[in-house]
Amino acid sequence: MGRKDGLLYVGPASAFLLFVLLVPLALVVFTSVWTAQGPTLSAYERLVGSALFLRTLWNTIEISLTAALASMLLGYPVAMHLARQTPRKRAIYLVLVLVPFWTSILVKSYAFTVLLGRNGLLNQALSWMFQTQVQLPLLFNRLGVIIGMTNYLIPFIVFPVLASLLAIDRSLYLAAEVAGAKPPRIFFQITLPLTLPGMVAAGLSTTVMSMGFFVIPAVLGGRKDAMMSNLVDFYTREALDWNMASAIGVFLLGIVTLAAIAGEWIQKRGARRGGAAAPAAVAMA
Amino acid sequence: MSAGAQSLGRAGDGGVIVDRLTRRYERLRNVMALAVYLFILPPTVIVVPISFGGSGEMTFPPRVWTLELYEKLFSARAWVDPIVQSVKVAAMTTVIATLMGVPAAYGVVRFEFPGKRLVMLLMMSPILVPVIVISLGLYLYLSRLHLIGTGFGLVLAHVAYVTPFMMMTVMAGVKKLDPALEFATSIMGATRTTVFVRVVLPQLRPSIFAGALFAFLVSFDEVVIAWFLTGPTTTTLPVKMYSSIQWDISPVIAAVAALLTALSAVFCCAAALLQPAAPQSTN
Amino acid sequence: MSIALQANEGRPPAQRHQATLTEDASNKAGAPPGAMVVFQGVSKTYGDAPALHAMDLAVREGEFLSLLGPSGSGKSTILNIIAGAVAPTTGRVLLNGKDVSAVPPRERGLGMVFQNYALLPHMNVFDNVALPLRIRGVGKDELARRVRNALERVGLIGFDHRKPRELSGGQQQRVGIARCIVYSPSVILMDEPLGALDKKLREQLQGEIKRLHKDLGTTLVYVTHDQEEALNLSDRVCLMNGGRIAQLGTPDELYFEPVDEFVANFVGESNLIEAQVTAPGAVTTADGLLLVVRSTEGHARGSKVKVLVRPEKIVALPAGEPSLPGQNRCTGTVASTSFIGGMTRIELERAGAAPLLVKTISSRASDRWPPQHPLTVGWSASDSVVLKA
Numbered sequence: 001m002g003r004k005d006g007l008l009y010v011g012p013a014s015a016f017l018l019f020v021l022l023v024p025l026a027l028v029v030f031t032s033v034w035t036a037q038g039p040t041l042s043a044y045e046r047l048v049g050s051a052l053f054l055r056t057l058w059n060t061i062e063i064s065l066t067a068a069l070a071s072m073l074l075g076y077p078v079a080m081h082l083a084r085q086t087p088r089k090r091a092i093y094l095v096l097v098l099v100p101f102w103t104s105i106l107v108k109s110y111a112f113t114v115l116l117g118r119n120g121l122l123n124q125a126l127s128w129m130f131q132t133q134v135q136l137p138l139l140f141n142r143l144g145v146i147i148g149m150t151n152y153l154i155p156f157i158v159f160p161v162l163a164s165l166l167a168i169d170r171s172l173y174l175a176a177e178v179a180g181a182k183p184p185r186i187f188f189q190i191t192l193p194l195t196l197p198g199m200v201a202a203g204l205s206t207t208v209m210s211m212g213f214f215v216i217p218a219v220l221g222g223r224k225d226a227m228m229s230n231l232v233d234f235y236t237r238e239a240l241d242w243n244m245a246s247a248i249g250v251f252l253l254g255i256v257t258l259a260a261i262a263g264e265w266i267q268k269r270g271a272r273r274g275g276a277a278a279p280a281a282v283a284m285a
Numbered sequence: 286m287s288a289g290a291q292s293l294g295r296a297g298d299g300g301v302i303v304d305r306l307t308r309r310y311e312r313l314r315n316v317m318a319l320a321v322y323l324f325i326l327p328p329t330v331i332v333v334p335i336s337f338g339g340s341g342e343m344t345f346p347p348r349v350w351t352l353e354l355y356e357k358l359f360s361a362r363a364w365v366d367p368i369v370q371s372v373k374v375a376a377m378t379t380v381i382a383t384l385m386g387v388p389a390a391y392g393v394v395r396f397e398f399p400g401k402r403l404v405m406l407l408m409m410s411p412i413l414v415p416v417i418v419i420s421l422g423l424y425l426y427l428s429r430l431h432l433i434g435t436g437f438g439l440v441l442a443h444v445a446y447v448t449p450f451m452m453m454t455v456m457a458g459v460k461k462l463d464p465a466l467e468f469a470t471s472i473m474g475a476t477r478t479t480v481f482v483r484v485v486l487p488q489l490r491p492s493i494f495a496g497a498l499f500a501f502l503v504s505f506d507e508v509v510i511a512w513f514l515t516g517p518t519t520t521t522l523p524v525k526m527y528s529s530i531q532w533d534i535s536p537v538i539a540a541v542a543a544l545l546t547a548l549s550a551v552f553c554c555a556a557a558l559l560q561p562a563a564p565q566s567t568n
Numbered sequence: 569m570s571i572a573l574q575a576n577e578g579r580p581p582a583q584r585h586q587a588t589l590t591e592d593a594s595n596k597a598g599a600p601p602g603a604m605v606v607f608q609g610v611s612k613t614y615g616d617a618p619a620l621h622a623m624d625l626a627v628r629e630g631e632f633l634s635l636l637g638p639s640g641s642g643k644s645t646i647l648n649i650i651a652g653a654v655a656p657t658t659g660r661v662l663l664n665g666k667d668v669s670a671v672p673p674r675e676r677g678l679g680m681v682f683q684n685y686a687l688l689p690h691m692n693v694f695d696n697v698a699l700p701l702r703i704r705g706v707g708k709d710e711l712a713r714r715v716r717n718a719l720e721r722v723g724l725i726g727f728d729h730r731k732p733r734e735l736s737g738g739q740q741q742r743v744g745i746a747r748c749i750v751y752s753p754s755v756i757l758m759d760e761p762l763g764a765l766d767k768k769l770r771e772q773l774q775g776e777i778k779r780l781h782k783d784l785g786t787t788l789v790y791v792t793h794d795q796e797e798a799l800n801l802s803d804r805v806c807l808m809n810g811g812r813i814a815q816l817g818t819p820d821e822l823y824f825e826p827v828d829e830f831v832a833n834f835v836g837e838s839n840l841i842e843a844q845v846t847a848p849g850a851v852t853t854a855d856g857l858l859l860v861v862r863s864t865e866g867h868a869r870g871s872k873v874k875v876l877v878r879p880e881k882i883v884a885l886p887a888g889e890p891s892l893p894g895q896n897r898c899t900g901t902v903a904s905t906s907f908i909g910g911m912t913r914i915e916l917e918r919a920g921a922a923p924l925l926v927k928t929i930s931s932r933a934s935d936r937w938p939p940q941h942p943l944t945v946g947w948s949a950s951d952s953v954v955l956k957a
Contacts, residue, residue, distance in 0.1 A: 009392025212415025
């Protein structure tokens with residue numbers, strides 16, 4: 001097969017993405033440094049000095065890390081449960097994770113508005129259970145955003161961690177058992193270390209994914225819970241300050257790039273440690 | 286066998302000796318997993334019964350069972366037009382993305398060529414780059430081309446966004462193909478095109494179909510890019526739903542949500558049937 | 569060191585006290601004295617398919633027992649049942665007199681070596697070998713001493729800080745063995761430990777395992793599909809076929825006194841000559857050849873039998889000489905000669921009868937018989953074993 005053959009197959013798609021994706025992204029970078037007065041970094045200067053931006057940045061980091069951490073803590077038991085099923089049962093339980101995974105983020109956010117409101121279904125259920133008026137504030141605040149995000153992110157943790165778990169050689173468990181190891185030791189000395197690269201990769205990708213979220217903070221959060229994406233929206237459509245919007249966009253892009261590089265570095269380390277789990281996990285993440 | 290431990294027969298495992306201690310830990314794990322399942326399911330599932338509850342107060346279970354919301358939905362142009370628009374955009378997107386994405390997926394897996402890593406990065410970038418940045422870029426770009434608020438502009442944007450998703454699905458299928466078949470066919474004298482059309486494509490049919498379903502669903506559900514690129518006459522369903530949630534909470538949204546959920550469930554089942562999405566154990 | 573002390577050492581702390589208490593009681597369970605591993609009526613069925621038919625087995629203390637057989641014969645199932653990885657469908661398993669049918673693997677005090685080594689990839693050699701000792705709460709100094717001892721025994725001094733992926737297959741398996749012996753279990757199980765290694769390495773490690781067994785004196789149950797390996801290493805061989813024991817005996821017994829055709833064919837090469845018993849100690853083949861055999865005991869006159877003659881026991885004789893008493897002789901022509909190194913395989917065609925396989929020590933090509941060469945061969949009655957047809 002000639003070397004140029006490949007180019008023929010990927011040509012149309014590459015050209016398309018070049019013109020419809022790469023150029024717009026370059027345009028964002030360009031717009032962030034070009035105003036009516038010519039090239040300038042004034043947008044970035046304004047960003048650094050803007051209390052709004054700094055507050056939003058801090059919110060974004062806080063919310064993303066919290067949600068990613070929570071989803072890792074919640075997703076791991078599910079992955080463990082799935083890993084220990086027979087393939088047939090696993091396929092059935094996986095449906096419970098797949099259907100939410102395929103459901104639109106808008107639907108889920110809307111569902112949370114129904115569930116988490118002061119008179120929402122959750123509070124109604126709690127009121128009925130405790131026979132008093134329960135009105136936990138779970139919506140239009142930080143808690144609501146984190147709940148919504150964690151809920152959305154869990155499948156993105158379950159899949160790579162499941163792949164990691166299944167990649168572990170089964171005879172390792174029997175070898176440890178025969179040597180006398182009890183379940184806690186097996187978990188902490190075999191399962192956890194061998195799934196750690198996959199977990200870290202998944203955690204990193206979910207954190208980065210969260211930072212770019214738009215719908216969840218918009219629907220479930222209050223004014224104080226706006227994240228970077230909402231800020232971009234504000235500057236683009238309301239303030240019509242495309243210069244600032246682009247600067248924020250470039251900032252986000254920078255973070256994602258750094259995270260990708262960190263992810264590659266982790267993958268290389270994980271592979272050197274002899275865990276086949278890491279590349280599989282990163283590929284899935 | 287003595288009391289104190291029982292053989293837990295797991296199908297296919299043939300009965301491993303599991304004692305009380307191990308079972309205690311297993312129970313702990315199962316309880317934790319169950320709690321999480323109960324957390325991730327409700328938001329997906331709850332909209333369906335609610336949508337049958339009529340436009341009164343949102344309760345579960347609904348006090349009445351009625352199709353009132355669906356009637357309102359399908360009789361309102363404000364909702365029907367976006368539905369139609371979404372279908373049109375998603376369909377066009379799927380067709381174009383498939384036409385470009387399938388050969389690209391094959392090319393990436395089969396061939397080596399200069400700049401391959403860059404090409405792969407380019408193909409996967411819509412997944413890696415935050416949607417908001419993509420949306421902003423397309424907004425700036427298409428407004429210069431006067432394509433804001435047009436269906437065409439949105440289709441272009443969605444094709445770019447959806448291509449990596451479709452490609453990943455098809456790439457998985459290509460990796461399962463036996464390259465020896467293609468080589469054997471070319472030895473017999475077939476041209477590249479013939480090999481691709483007569484040997485590769487037929488084998489890839491399930492993957493292509495699954496990828497197309499995936500592409501359609503992603504485009505249909507996509508909200509952020511559409512939010513930036515659509516105008517009042519070209520609104521898509523998710524955009525209409527989003528603005529409705531933000532500004533005019535109408536109970537009809539429940540019906541819309543239920544329909545979208547049904548769509549996702551159907552596509553999920555179809556894709557699952559077409560190819561094993563679940564990771565396989567290596568032992 | 570007394571055997572009892574050794575046996576106790578292998579078990580994690582919680583079990584030692586219990587074991588001493590119950591040992592006396594369960595010796596009344598009917599276990600043969602001196603038997604380390606006992607199966608009583610053990611069977612294993614997966615759904616409809618029986619992997620193991622009800623069987624009894626007693627592995628003697630300190631013995632090297634090989635479980636030999638083709639794939640699916642049940643040998644791995646037996647090992648997994650001893651280890652506790654698989655629960656038997658019926659029957660009881662006794663370890664050192666104690667009923668362990670309901671005891672999980674971690675409390676059985678066994679050692680196990682795996683075909684794919686099962687070393688923890690994120691731990692170095694030292695930590696891998698030390699794991700069982702850490703589980704048993706052994707103090708730092710003694711732990712280090714015992715780990716080094718074990719590594720020395722398997723010839724891996726100085727490998728402490730290497731990781732498994734830095735080691736060759738043979739080295740990894742040595743680590744697996746070290747991890748097994750470091751806590752002196754009462755029974756060591758080996759599941760085709762040399763299956764992933766190439767021939768030369770296999771032979772080398774076979775010798776080391778044999779030597780190790782002699783030094784340690786631990787009971788060893790060894791699964792293999794390689795009959796040469798089983799014959800070489802074991803005190804006794806348990807040949808399995810289709811979930812049943814085909815024969816349990818010393819390597820000698822299996823080779824020279826197989827009980828049936830399957831055993832005869834599995835262990836070494838064989839000629840199986842169809843015949844009928846015509847007189848005590850004598851059979852007649854279909855083509856009228858009278859053969860004297862070691863014994864026709866258990867086979868009635870007129871019954872159909874197969875006579876086993878090992879190819880290397882057949883020698884070439886000068887033509888025309890009369891048979892000596894106790895000697896069988898027949899003639900044929902050389903159909904093909906295969907020079908495989910030390911031995912030469914000769915296929916001898918006989919008119920009106922099945923060909924005979926003859927194995928001789930090789931001579932140079934010029935001295936080997938060409939095809940179509942007439943040849944007279946003979947073998948003694950004591951090398952003729954009568955099997956049921």
